[in-house]
Each structure stands twice: as C-alpha cells, then as structure tokens.
Amino acid sequence: MNDRNLVRGLFLAVLALGFGLGALHYKVGSFAHAGPGLFPLMVSSLLGVVALITLVRSRFVPKVPLGFGLKNIGLLMLALCGFALISQHFKMLAGIVFLVFVASLAGASFSWRRNVKIALGLIAVAFAFQKLLGLNLPLY
C-alpha cells in the first residue's frame, strides 16, 4: 500500500463513489430537464474515470513511497478545534492561549517563555481587531 500513485487513485475513487452514490438519492431527471442529481452524477462519473485511469497508470510507473505523518497535522487540528470549543463555551482569550501552546508542540522546539510572549502578542492583536476594525470577537 505504500505507493503514492495507487493510494491517490483509491482516494479519488472513494470520493467519486461517495458523491456519485449520493447524487442517486436526488432526482436525476433527463438532460433536457435536469434534476438536482444530474450534474453531480455526471461530474462524479468523470472523476471516477480519472480515478480509474490513475489506478491503471499506477501499475505502469515506478512506485513513489507515501510519506504520511499524523502528529503535526493532528496537533494543528486539535489546536483549531480546541480554540473554537473554548471560545464557544468559555472565552476567546483562553482559546488563544490554548491554540498557541498546543500548536507549538508541533514545532521543532518548545519554550514556555516564548509561548507566553506569542500569546500576549496575539491577544494584543485580537484587541486591536476588536477595537479598530470592529470585529465582534468574543474575547472576554
């Protein structure tokens, strides 16, 4: 499975199938009187063809290993979702601190003092957005 070209074809095929099968739930209609399902069905069929060609082609070209590290992207997802959750249920100021500390775990080095400084800087920027540009950020 460690073959980028093959995985790419499979991934595209899954997308095409997902959207294509979804489109069948809507009224397809005829070409002259298209229903809501017709266009997505056509596009996902085309994507399916592209996926198929990609799959076939992957058998004929040299394999490229697939590099996939979940740690960094996972940390960023966590930082973003945590930021949104904390801002929704508590305050955005706390969300900013959470975002900075979790995100910087993904960096090459981790320093408490630096993170405190970044968080303070971003809080200042957030206040500037709120007061000067009139964004209604739920800061506190």
Next chain:
Amino acid sequence: MEMLHNLAFGFEHALTLPNLMFCAIGCVVGTLVGLLPGLGPLATISMLLPLTYSIPTGGALIMLAGIYYGAQYGDSVSAITMKIPHASSIVACIDGYQMTLNGKTGLALFTAGISSFIGGTVAIFVLAGLAPALGEVSLLFGPADYCSLMMLGFFCVSFITTGSLLNGLAMCLVGVLLGQIGTDVNSGLERYTFDLPFLAEGVGLVSVALGCFGIAEITKNLDAKEQRTPFSGKIHLMPTWPEFKRIIPSALRGSAVGSFLGILPGGGPVIAQFAAYALDKKVSKYRHEIGSGAIEGVAGQAAADEAAARTSFIPLMSIGIPENPVMALMMAAFVIKGIQPGPNMISQHGDLFWGLVASMWVGNVFLVVLNVPLVRYWLTVFKIPYAVLFPSILFFCCVGTFSVNSNLDDIYITAAFGFLGYVFMRLDLDAAPLMLGFILGPMLEEYFRRAMLLSRGDFSTFVTRPISGTLLGLIAVFVVWQLVSFFRVQKRPAAAMAAAG
C-alpha cells in the same frame, strides 16, 4: 485617445487619499506574505476577504489586487536572496540566485523591481485597450460557449499549474463536487448537507482556501523541519549605466510575452516566466551568460511575471470567467461586493474598473519607490523564527474564518479542510485547481443546465456552435497531445534511461 481619457478617469479614482492608502496597505501586506513562508496570495486574500466588508468597494478591490502583485514581488525577493520561492517565482531562482552567489544581490533586486515596473506598465495599456473590446466579444457567448470555456480553463490550469493533466483535472472535479454542497438554486433541494444546518449555505470559500493553503502549508513546513538561514549579505542597489541598458530590451520582451500569456485560459505568471526566460535564452545578445547570473535572466522573467499577473484580470473583467485560482478568488471578492464581473461591469461600474486599472500602476510605483530601496529592512522579516510565525498564522486563519459570518462553527470546517488539504498534499495533488473548480462549479452547472434546456437535451449544441466547438477542439488537441507524450515516454524508458545515465 479614448483609452487615455478612460485612464485619466481611472486615475481620478485611484489617486484619492483613501484609495492610495488601500493600495499602499495592499502592497505592503502583499510583500510581507510574499516573503513569509506558509502564506501565499491565495490564503492571504481569502483571509482578508471578510475584512473588506467594512471597506468601500473600490478600496477593497484595490487592496486585494495590491496583495496579489505585492506578493508576487515579495516572492521574487525571497527567491533571489535565498532561493526559496513560496508561490510562483520559480524562474527567479535560477539567474537571480546565481547573481546573489556572485555578490550582485542588489543589482538582481533592482533589475527585478524595475523590470516588474516595465512589465506592469505595458500590461496596463494592454488591459485598458483590450478588456472593453473583449467585453463586446463576450456578448456573443451563449450558455454552451461558457461551459466549454470553463472546461478549457480547467484543462489549461490543470496542466500548467500541476504539470500533470490527470492530477489537476481530478482536483478540478473534486472542487466542482465540493461546490455542489448546499442548496441547489434550481430546485431548492439541499445536496450533501447531511441535514447539518451550517452546510445549507454551502461550504465557505474562506474555509476551503485557508484549510487547503494556510493550514496544509504550515504542516508541510513543520514536517520538513527545514532550517532557514536568513540572508545577511551586503546590498548595493544602483546599477551602472551599461548594466541599466541591458535591462530594458529584455524587460520589454518579457512584457510582451507576459501580456499575451496572461490573457489565455489557464495562463498566468508561472508559464509567462518560463516562456520569457526561454525567449531570452534564444534571442538575447548576452544569451551565453544566461544561467550563470545574467541580468537578462532576471529582467525578462520578472517583467513577464508582473505583466501576466495584470493581464490575467482581462478574462475575469471582460468575459466574467476567471482563468486561474487567484482570479477566481478575486471574482469572489467582486461578488461579495455585489458586482458581477463580466461584459456589463465596465459600462456599469466604469469608476471601479478604471480605478482598479489605474491603481495597479500606482501600486507599481509604490513597489519600486518604497520596496526596492527598503529591501534590506524587508529582509529582516526572515529573522522571525518559524516557531513564532506559525501559531500566529494559525490564529489569523481562525479570525479570518470567524469573521465571515461571526460564527465559530466555521472553524471546524476550516480544520476539516486543513486535514483534507494535508491529504491532498501528501498524495501529490495540487490544491490550486480545486479552488478554481470550487468557485466555477456552481456557474458551470447553471450554464450547463441552461444550455441543455435550450437544446432540449441535445449534446450536439456544444459542437455545432462555432465558439464552443473551437474551444472543445482545443481541449481535444490537448488530450491527444498528452496521450501521445505519455505513450512515447512509456515506449522508450530504456532509451531515456540510457540518455540520462
């Protein structure tokens, strides 16, 4: 004469104090993001889109355009000094970086700045002369022709931006499908929303762009763990007269090439740079020096880069179809402001159109007068460690997403697209065509359904209409050419290996 009159009219609008300010802000922000890793023009424009709600229409468009060509300039600075292009200045890395190695950084930067100025100026005249004329041609376009034009755009963008027709096309189609999420305008039916209320309006453009370009790019930089060494050499800007004389012909050649290639579907800065560089290599008086740090190697491509960035506005503003992903975002900005780009835009919103055109020249002056002499201060931006930069960019992505609808739920969607963008990147799928597909998708469906309604379900309308038929013919040529070159490579792998080894 009429053109000069129109341009003068435009300058009246561009030279008001607020608009000058917006232009300056756009250029500065653009240069900054061009220099910084992890934020291209696509991510920045989408981040600032919501902020433009509170700015008058003309100013907002001027600022966004400024970000676009400012970023182009900033990118070339980072390419020349450190061989790190973030977005499009791939060609500047060749001779520009060679000049840095030869200790001529200042000369390279000056050449790039002046050539961009020349390229931009030429392109503005092309833009002012051609856009209104092309607007009249576009009145001949029917729904089927628009469909074919968009298809041709997909093909060209796929091929040019990614180099692989298949991968690019796949991303265009994925983009079109993502654009299907939400309420179908014809029937009022909700598609692919899984009954989630926040998907009824469709996926937010800002979420898609920030996820696929902002967040995925940060992860890429973090995964690479590359150490950037800031540039610390001396910069001597002013060229000698003989050096200066060498810039002009090459820059003019580049301007012509760039202006032309910028107009074509799928065209834009990248292809224009390569073409101008190749041309200089063929016809320049100093062609033997190109590749080892020649002025011509920098001047031609910089002029073409800038010229193409400007003329790529032409299809958007005259026909109403964006031809590359950045223009697709600009179109979104127009629509947010309640303006439908297209043939009627120039007549109905003349002040906006000519004001924007004139502001591009003003922005050009800003870049030359402010940024070129101050380039050494700009380079201090590189001293900001990435550990400080990326949490901040992440925060700006959050604020940008939030401010579209003042809705924190949208941040989850951005996060989801960040992950999707990461998957795309790891699978070697370029997200830029996705953006074009996403924005054009709903239009494509609309025109397709209309064309089919008019022809009563008969597909031959796409072939028998002259404009549409020609465009589809071009696509066919493209596909055949791709197939032939693929099989050629397949047939002679051994020969190619022998040649390479």
